[in-house]
Amino acid sequence: MSNFLTLPILLPMFIGTILIFLAKKHRIQRVIAGISSIALLIVAIYLAYAVYQSPDQIITLEVGDWSAPFGIVLVADMFATMMVILSSIVGAVCLFFAFKTIHSDREKFYFYPFYFYLLTGVNGAFLTGDIFNLFVFFEVMLISSYVLIVHGGTGYQLRESFKYVVMNMVASAFFLVALAYLYATTGTLNMAHLGERVAELGQEGILNGVAIIFLFVFGAKGALFPLYFWLPKSYYGPPAAISALFGGLLTKVGIYAIIRTFTLIFVHNPSFTHTIILYLAAGTMFFGVLGAVSQFDFKRILSFHIISQVGYMAMGLGVFSPLAIAGAIYYIAHHIIVKSALFLFAGATEKITGTTDLKKMGGLLKTHPWLGWLFFISAMSLAGIPPLSGFFSKFALILSAVQEQEYFIVAVALIVGVLTLFSMMKIFMYAFWREPTIKEEDINKKEMFGLLRPIIPLVVLTIGLGFLAEPIFTYSLGVADQILDPTNYIQAVLGK
């Protein structure tokens, strides 16, 4: 049964490899890619169901039958399986959007293989229970992302991606440094074993240092303050389907790694490490949203919002109470769905108007009402208007911060919420109100619905996450309880 755990990793890897051989036949590629992305989603949902039904709500697999602290283990707990579901949803939706928007020249140059390799890396990073294996899956994900982000090779993409690649390579080198120090201090790389060893070691000073290097590494990959500068420009370059996938998923893998390591391994001194995370979260939220407010470009505003929202997730970890972690997890789910949807809307408007500059578009509500109102729902969800999903997750985060008497972060989060609403309204007013720039006869209804069809499931999901807040919040609280009590995880992996 637990061999099933490898499927979310092996399936995209296998499909990606097959697609390499079919590179020049883009129709067959599309059929195979479409079917396998749906299959991946079904696998992910089944895995989550199996984990939820299992007695400890955790399933482990010792790969190649090497026993736990020595070999590599794959661990699926509720948090990991939830992330795998989310990555498969976004993966499928962006793929179907790519069918409509990606130029066939790009399709012939290995777009789909790298797309699936990226999903391999992401799913692997979620499911692994070994910290060096986490590094390897990060690199699988990153090298595919390097290819996808320069894919097409326009001047802008090459220039900005170079900065993205160098930033990530430096962070990866420091990942190795952190691993070396961690191995020298604890003598193990299995995350469960690390959790156990760190608790008994009592080497607080060294471990604090190692924890901060890890925070630097994952912060650079997850766009935490002050390491977010590479994000807005590099996410602007690639086509919308890729920006949406990156905006929805990649930074969240960094956040997942931070939450995983700072709840399982580095819990020896929360008053030091988690306070730092809390202040970084405040900086991330605030400066990210200021960047968004100052921009007049659809995609740039959204890119800056990724940064400010990563701050909310880090805030949940920084406050470090069950409610806060549950809020952060709910927020991750909400964010991945809504952010991908918004990037896809930006792609759709770009396809219709031919620009992403807000000052050059206008009146889309009159010419494309469906696009306008669906965008409005997602934008309001991002800004945190009830009864959509953004409201409940922000409410839980802020409530938990009030309970823990972290009033500073409460103030920052509320101000950032207002500014988010402001910049979302700015997009809505500039792009959808005002006088139409497109003539009546240029409107292509069929094309527009073709573009909207892949996005609609995401909008439905954000409405669903809002109206079904209670069961989903119960699930998030379950996840939070599970990751705040690492003994369960350690027992499941080491089998004591």
Next chain:
Amino acid sequence: MEILIAILIGVLFSVATYLILTKSLFRVVLGTVLLSHGAHLLILTMGGLGGKSAPLLGEEAANYTDPLPQALILTAIVISFGMTALLLVMTYRTYKVHQTDDLDQLRGRSDE
């Protein structure tokens, strides 16, 4: 021995930092290469140097060298090799498209 290698790692890291902060694209690439070399050496050193025996000699062996750091480095070297190859191609393409390898001129215009 460990002290010596530690100093070497420090030198590699500082040279790498210098190169990454320079303006030429190609030097930045060299910087990332040196940085990864430094990180690999660090892993090796952290496993302990000067082991006189082979990594594994069976369950009864009196002493053996920890094999894990070597396995880690092999993986990391392969990864950084691939990354460097990709980055070099990107650098070359950037140079071809923009006709410059000066990062100052690759800053981007404000109207984009």
